[in-house]
Every structure is written in C-alpha cells, then in structure tokens.
Amino acid sequence: MAPPLQTSAFLSPGLGVHPSRQADLQRCLLCDQRDANLCSGLDKQGLAALAQSSKRLVLPPGTTMVEEGEPAVSFFNVTQGTVKLFKSLPDGRRQITGFADPGQFLGLSPSDVYSFGAETVDTVQVCRFQRPQLEGLLSDFPVFERNLLVAVTDRLAEAQEQMLLLGRKTAKEKVASFLLDRLQAHERAQATAAAHDHDEPAATTEHVASVPMTRIDIADYLGLTIETVSRTISALRREKIIANMENHYIQILAPATLRQIASGQQNG
Amino acid sequence: MAPPLQTSAFLSPGLGVHPSRQADLQRCLLCDQRDANLCSGLDKQGLAALAQSSKRLVLPPGTTMVEEGEPAVSFFNVTQGTVKLFKSLPDGRRQITGFADPGQFLGLSPSDVYSFGAETVDTVQVCRFQRPQLEGLLSDFPVFERNLLVAVTDRLAEAQEQMLLLGRKTAKEKVASFLLDRLQAHERAQATAAAHDHDEPAATTEHVASVPMTRIDIADYLGLTIETVSRTISALRREKIIANMENHYIQILAPATLRQIASGQQNG
DNA sequence: CGATAGATTGATACATTTCAAGTGAAGTGG
DNA sequence: CCACTTCACTTGAAATGTATCAATCTATCG
Numbered sequence: 001m002a003p004p005l006q007t008s009a010f011l012s013p014g015l016g017v018h019p020s021r022q023a024d025l026q027r028c029l030l031c032d033q034r035d036a037n038l039c040s041g042l043d044k045q046g047l048a049a050l051a052q053s054s055k056r057l058v059l060p061p062g063t064t065m066v067e068e069g070e071p072a073v074s075f076f077n078v079t080q081g082t083v084k085l086f087k088s089l090p091d092g093r094r095q096i097t098g099f100a101d102p103g104q105f106l107g108l109s110p111s112d113v114y115s116f117g118a119e120t121v122d123t124v125q126v127c128r129f130q131r132p133q134l135e136g137l138l139s140d141f142p143v144f145e146r147n148l149l150v151a152v153t154d155r156l157a158e159a160q161e162q163m164l165l166l167g168r169k170t171a172k173e174k175v176a177s178f179l180l181d182r183l184q185a186h187e188r189a190q191a192t193a194a195a196h197d198h199d200e201p202a203a204t205t206e207h208v209a210s211v212p213m214t215r216i217d218i219a220d221y222l223g224l225t226i227e228t229v230s231r232t233i234s235a236l237r238r239e240k241i242i243a244n245m246e247n248h249y250i251q252i253l254a255p256a257t258l259r260q261i262a263s264g265q266q267n268g
Numbered sequence: 269m270a271p272p273l274q275t276s277a278f279l280s281p282g283l284g285v286h287p288s289r290q291a292d293l294q295r296c297l298l299c300d301q302r303d304a305n306l307c308s309g310l311d312k313q314g315l316a317a318l319a320q321s322s323k324r325l326v327l328p329p330g331t332t333m334v335e336e337g338e339p340a341v342s343f344f345n346v347t348q349g350t351v352k353l354f355k356s357l358p359d360g361r362r363q364i365t366g367f368a369d370p371g372q373f374l375g376l377s378p379s380d381v382y383s384f385g386a387e388t389v390d391t392v393q394v395c396r397f398q399r400p401q402l403e404g405l406l407s408d409f410p411v412f413e414r415n416l417l418v419a420v421t422d423r424l425a426e427a428q429e430q431m432l433l434l435g436r437k438t439a440k441e442k443v444a445s446f447l448l449d450r451l452q453a454h455e456r457a458q459a460t461a462a463a464h465d466h467d468e469p470a471a472t473t474e475h476v477a478s479v480p481m482t483r484i485d486i487a488d489y490l491g492l493t494i495e496t497v498s499r500t501i502s503a504l505r506r507e508k509i510i511a512n513m514e515n516h517y518i519q520i521l522a523p524a525t526l527r528q529i530a531s532g533q534q535n536g
Numbered sequence: 537c538g539a540t541a542g543a544t545t546g547a548t549a550c551a552t553t554t555c556a557a558g559t560g561a562a563g564t565g566g
Numbered sequence: 567c568c569a570c571t572t573c574a575c576t577t578g579a580a581a582t583g584t585a586t587c588a589a590t591c592t593a594t595c596g
Contacts, residue, residue: 085428087428087429087431087432088432089432089436089437089531089532090531090532090533091532091533093436093437093532094436095431095432095435095436097427097428097431097432108421108424109421109425110418110421110422110425115425115428115429116425116428138414138417139410142407142410142413145410145413145414145417146406146413148417149406149413149416149417149420150378152417152420152421152424153376153377153378153420154378155424156376156420156423156424156427157377157378157383157384159365159424159427159428159431160353160355160365160383160384160427161355161383162431163355163363163365163427163430163431163434164355164356164357164363164365166431166434166435166491167363167434167488167490167491168357168361168362168363168491169357169361170551170552171551171552214573214574214575215574215575215576216574220435222435223434223435223436224552224553225552225553225554226574226575226576227552227553227554227575227576227577228551228552228553230574230575230576230577231552231576231577233576234576234577263357263358264357264358264359264361265358265359438583438584439583439584482541482542482543483542483543483544484542492584492585493584493585493586494542494543494544495543495544495545495584495585495586496583496584496585497543498543498544498545499544499545499584501544502544502545537596538595538596539594539595539596540593540594540595540596541592541593541594541595542591542592542593542594543590543591543592543593544589544590544591544592545588545589545590545591546587546588546589546590547586547587547588547589548585548586548587548588549584549585549586549587550582550583550584550585550586551582551583551584551585552581552582552583552584553580553581553582553583554579554580554581554582555578555579555580555581556577556578556579556580557576557577557578557579558575558576558577558578559574559575559576559577560573560574560575560576561572561573561574561575562571562572562573562574563570563571563572563573564569564570564571564572565568565569565570565571566567566568566569566570
C-alpha cells in the first residue's frame with residue numbers, strides 16, 4: 001500500500017542548491033501560504049523539495065480542476081482564490097461539499113480515481129503536485145505527512161459540521177452559518193495579507209464576508225434552491241442583520257445575532 | 269487488496285518480546301481486524317507496540333464513548349459492533365454523521381476537545397489508545413501513520429457522499445442508500461468472519477442488511493423523522509424490494525432496483 | 537399481565553420547492 | 567450611443583414532500 005521510500009538527502013542543506021531550482025525555492029519562501037497548513041514547519045530542505053515537486057498555476061474562474069471518475073493524478077494546494085468541490089447525481093442534482101480557500105489542499109481520493117469534482121470559483125492560484133511525487137514527499141518528510149494528516153482531519157470535522165447543517169438546520173440557519181463561514185474566510189485572508197505586508201493589522205471594526213460564489217453555488221452548498229437562498233438573504237437584510245456591499249461582499253451588521261441564528265437559538 | 273501477510277512463525281522466541289506483553293501481542297495477532305485499515309501492514313514489532321499502547325474494552329449498548337466538548341484524550345479502533353458518531357444543536361436536534369463498524373477508528377479531533385459525540389449502538393469491542401501514546405506510535409511507525417491517513421481520507425470521502433445524500437436526495441433515495449450501506453457493512457462482517465473461521469465463504473445468495481440501530485438513529489443519520497423513515501421502509505416492503513427478517517436484519521430482494529433508487533434513477 | 541420502548545399508520549400543517557414573472561447590470565453589435 | 571441579449575438575482579403565487587400531531591400496534595421485560 002504505502003511504498004516505504006528511503007529518505008535520500010537529495011539536497012544537502014546550505015550547500016549548492018541547484019541553480020535552476022533557486023526560483024522554485026524562492027516561490028515557496030515568498031509564498032503567502034508558506035506557514036499555512038501543509039507547508040508549515042518545514043525546513044529549507046523540505047521546502048526546496050516541495051518547490052521542486054510542484055508547479056504553480058493560475059486558473060481563470062470556472063476552470064475544471066478535477067473531474068469525478070477521472071484518474072486521480074494531481075494534488076493541489078490553493079494559494080489564492082476559492083475552489084468549489086462537489087458531487088453530483090446522474091440527473092444533474094449537485095451538492096457542493098466544500099469551498100477550498102487559500103491554504104487548503106484538494107485532490108486526495110480513497111481510490112485511484114477522483115471521488116468528486118472541483119472547479120474554480122474566481123481566479124485561483126494553486127501549487128500542483130503529481131501523485132507519485134506527492135507520495136515521495138510524504139515518505140521523505142514526516143512533518144509534511146503529519147501536516148496532511150492534520151489537514152484532512154480538519155476537513156473531516158468541517159464535513160461533520162456541514163452534515164449537521166444539511167440534515168438538521170432550517171434555511172435561515174443554513175444561510176446564517178454560511179455567512180459566518182465566509183466572514184471567517186475573509187478575516188483569515190485579511191490576516192494573511194496583513195502579515196505579508198508588514199502592516200499593522202487594521203483594527204477590524206467592520207465585519208465583512210467574502211462571497212465570491214453565485215447563488216447557485218450557495219444553494220448547492222446549503223442543500224437549498226437559489227430562490228430560497230435569495231429570499232433568506234433578503235429577509236436578513238430587512239432585519240438589518242446584514243447589509244449589501246459591492247459585488248461579492250456582504251457586511252455583517254449583527255454578528256452576535258447571526259451566530260445565534262446559525263446555532264438555532266433564535267428564529268428572528 | 270489482500271495485504272502482504274508476514275509468513276514468519278508468529279512467536280519466534282529470539283525476538284525477545286517482554287513476557288508480560290505476550291498476552292497483549294497475542295490479542296493483536298489473533299484479532300479479527302488485524303489486517304484491516306489501521307493495523308494492516310505492521311511488522312511484529314509494530315504490532316507489539318500497538319498492543320502495548322492499547323487496551324481492549326467491551327462496552328454495552330448505549331454507552332457514551334466520546335462527549336462533544338470534552339478533552340480528546342482517547343482514540344479508538346472498533347473491532348466488533350457499531351458505534352454512532354453525531355453532532356447536536358443546543359435545542360437537541362441531532363445529526364448522526366456516521367456509523368463506525370468493525371475496522372474503523374474514531375476519536376480524532378482537530379482541537380484538544382472532541383468536536384463530536386460517540387455512543388455504542390450494540391455491544392461493542394474497541395481498542396483504546398491514549399492520545400500521547402497514539403502520537404508516539406504515529407511517529408515511530410510510518411506504516412501506522414500512513415494507514416491512519418488513508419483511513420481518514422476514506423472517511424472524508426464517505427462524508428462527502430453523505431453530504432450529497434443529505435442535501436440533494438429524496439426520502440426514498442436516502443433510505444435506499446442507507447440500506448445499501450448496511451448491506452455492505454454486513455457483507456464485510458461476513459467476509460471477515462469467514463476468513464477467520466477458515467471456512468469457505470458461503471456463496472452469498474441472500475442479500476441481507478445489518479441494521480442494529482433504531483429508527484431514531486436512522487432518522488438522525490438521514491436527516492429525516494422516524495415517521496418518514498418508517499413509512500419509506502414500509503413502501504419498499506410493499507413494492508417487494510425488501511423484506512423483513514428477524515429483529516435487526518432486512519433482506520434485500522431487489523438490490524439492483526435499490527441501487528437505481530439510491531442513485532436517483534428511479535422513483536419506484 | 538401491565539408497563540414501557542420502538543415502530544407503524546393516518547390526518548393535517550407547513551417550510552421549502554416549483555413555476556412564473558420581472559429587475560438590474562454588464563456586455564455586444566449595429 | 568443605444569437597442570438587445572444575457573446572466574445573476576429577486577420577488578410572488580401555487581404546489582408538494584416531509585414534518586408534526588395523534589392514535590395504535592407490537593414486542594420485550596419486570
């Protein structure tokens with residue numbers, strides 16, 4: 001099952017890193033997501049190996065990254081933008097199982113074909129790994145494998161939370177939960193950007209949710225129809241719990257209230 | 269599929285296993301689940317370490333194994349029976365996120381407190397690990413860590429399938445999918461038992477689903493009410509797709525039809 | 537044998553879907 | 567520069583699948 005690869009030291013630290021690989025390593029060293037999830041805790045040698053084994057891609061909105069049933073040859077780490085993961089029924093009904101924001105991986109599958117599809121929501125940057133090289137990295141760098149284990153565990157916990165939402169929450173509770181998720185996603189993005197700008201983290205007095213996806217995607221994520229999503233968002237706006245902003249952002253006026261709604265302690 | 273078994277005599281005295289640990293090692297060597305998931309591919313040293321670090325427990329039906337919010341101190345590997353995992357809302361609404369049948373683990377959590385609850389459905393046998401010892405095992409035995417990574421990945425894929433069910437399937441499709449899951453669970457159990465009996469695998473001409481859980485559990489797993497579950501099962505019985513057996517077993521008369529229903533290609 | 541828990545069945549209610557129409561913004565071509 | 571299309575979204579009215587409320591049945595167990 002797991003080929004126990006030898007940890008051959010193919011890049012002696014400190015000594016001459018292959019010139020043509022310098023650019024690769026730089027890419028990792030300067031990456032926004034360098035200390036996030038998969039890539040955290042790696043020494044220079046590990047980072048160099050990661051850099052060598054991956055390729056950075058920029059993908060326009062609506063790009064299919066993974067198709068259900070196709071051979072699972074690639075593995076991705078998202079560094080910018082949002083990717084939607086989904087499963088479909090033969091008649092076209094679709095369930096979005098999650099959104100992969102910067103710092104998250106995608107592409108693991110229990111078999112040799114993908115068990116899900118993936119498509120970019122907006123413009124997305126990823127690091128792409130090929131399967132065999134990924135397995136080598138896992139074997140060679142225990143920290144990397146541990147990071148992946150932790151990341152998959154996180155995703156599993158998220159999936160369980162989403163099952164609670166899908167199975168037991170009302171439309172209003174679903175939308176409230178979603179907006180809070182997107183608030184958190186935006187806050188994380190802000191924090192990451194601030195850290196790399198060396199700027200002071202601007203005191204977040206405004207609560208803003210990043211919602212780059214369409215109503216169709218939201219509906220397919222929450223197990224609702226687009227009409228119900230639209231109506232529910234309108235209702236929250238009428239109740240002054242949220243407010244419209246530019247294109248793909250929503251302001252959260254009453255986060256505490258929204259949290260109460262999301263956890264089923266208030267019906268508004 | 270079949271893991272490469274060690275063919276060596278399983279207790280060569282030369283290897284100096286500590287005498288007081290012999291019983292522990294025997295427990296692992298004779299375990300039904302020895303070659304399943306987490307415990308597969310381990311050499312004798314690894315198996316001995318596993319045996320030493322874990323304790324076998326037998327738990328009666330309805331035992332709380334894990335409570336949401338409590339410190340995540342234990343990790344379990346199920347060797348017999350079925351455990352239900354769930355998340356709840358403050359007002360008591362509950363979603364069962366999965367059933368852990370023999371060979372499956374439970375107890376991983378992204379933080380230091382459990383993000384879910386777990387309770388035995390019937391009489392359950394588990395191997396219990398304490399957190400610190402588990403981490404030691406993961407670090408010491410790469411095969412073990414890889415097994416866990418594979419197992420968590422499997423569970424994540426299952427969770428995604430269940431999200432599709434919860435968000436997009438009708439009551440009838442949900443129940444059909446559930447019965448097929450339970451058919452597979454029973455078939456796996458049969459296969460395991462047969463392998464350890466050294467008996468020929470009895471030609472499975474009858475398709476039987478093992479359903480040890482109550483209607484309440486089924487409803488909380490499928491995002492339905494007990495009434496809807498009951499009505500739907502009755503409808504399938506009326507249509508001669510399934511038939512009643514003793515207490516907690518259901519016979520599948522038309523597996524192909526059930527599969528079509530489960531995947532949304534037929535409404536019956 | 538009565539008590540209790542699990543399961544079934546029926547009648548009604550309701551949350552969400554479905555069907556339908558309409559709005560507004562962005563892009564296109566004459 | 568302005569009709570015209572398109573796409574995402576919103577809103578309304580009617581339909582429906584599942585939930586809720588309620589009664590009954592069955593099996594197990596003290």
